[in-house]
Amino acid sequence: MGEGVFRQRNGMVAVDVVAACGVMTPEQFLALAGKVNELGSFRVKLTTRQTLVVVLEEDKAPALIKALPEMGLVLSPYGDVVRAVKACAGNSALCPRSTGEALDLGIEIQNRYLGKAVPKDFKIAVAGCYRGCVDPHCADFGVVCAGRDFYDVILGGLGGGARPAHGRVVARKATKDSVYAILDFVIENFTRLAEPGEKLCRAMARLGPERFTPPDQLINCKDDAGDNEFKNFLLAD
């Protein structure tokens, strides 16, 4: 597994810092600001994967990296691994459009899978609704909340590259446990079947999507009877 430290054209290095799907507490923000200032960092940039890149002199990078754990932050892994998870600000406290706890699920998935080795980089996006602010159809593994504690799962998207692709929905209204079961199944089969350096969508095209599509018994879906909480509210005349 590589580490997210990248040489820049100006001779400095960029250190990629992962927070909880881009969410930081004021204390973390202050601590990071203090450290990057103390180290004379050149710039701090927000990335498309909701991480922060600190650009600084190469000899200062180890001090920053060493300070990250005590701030509750992580040096981003790099290469053919599960990357930092993108999640929208959808949960019961934040975005009112969200239909479920997207942010919390995204953070949980990131804590479990970040840095796990795979044949080619594996990107995960968790959205709170079908507006999809984090582009779940463009991720290797996309999740969209479809109600309180149930989710649609999208597989095999690719947002970048010369041949981008949208993923396909493989499960609708899956429970949270089922999302994890599907993710484990996909990563296991991706690791077993894909060639080194082959993106999931290319492996799906080469071998057939069914090789990566979870079996029905793995997908525990809720019925389509509507949101139970609202149903109970409605019927309480």
Place this chain on the structure above:
Amino acid sequence: MTQIRKTDEINLSAPMARLENICKSCDLLNTEDCKESGCLVGFSKKVLRFALQKGVLDIPGASGLIPSSDFKPYYSDTVAPVLAETCRQCKECRDNHSPDCVVALVRSAMELTVLPEAVPYPGSIFMYLAGIKSRDPQLAAKLADELQKGGKQR
């Protein structure tokens, strides 16, 4: 030109006030037969109350719970102001339109009070008005009239 939307935020209290006007003229009001879950107006009020209480703008699956078997008589004079208010509150999401959006839920339920079926929402108010006109020109005229009033209660 009439400004259809008053604010950038969705004001759920505005359609509620207009729904209350329909209830005031209902024979079942304050009787034991007044059941909100089986009434298109009652359903709409429940949607708005739930949304206000929970701070949500989308209720997954709720469109499947609209009481389409409510055949009480409704009149376009009182329904048009509610439909107009849903137009004012609509964010015109276009591609992102959801039938479970609280504004869409109220609009769909209200359509069923005076039309044989709900109108597929195209995601924009202008196209919606055209859709209503093709189904019921009189309702469309009342709706346009209400929109021109700019949200002032009678």
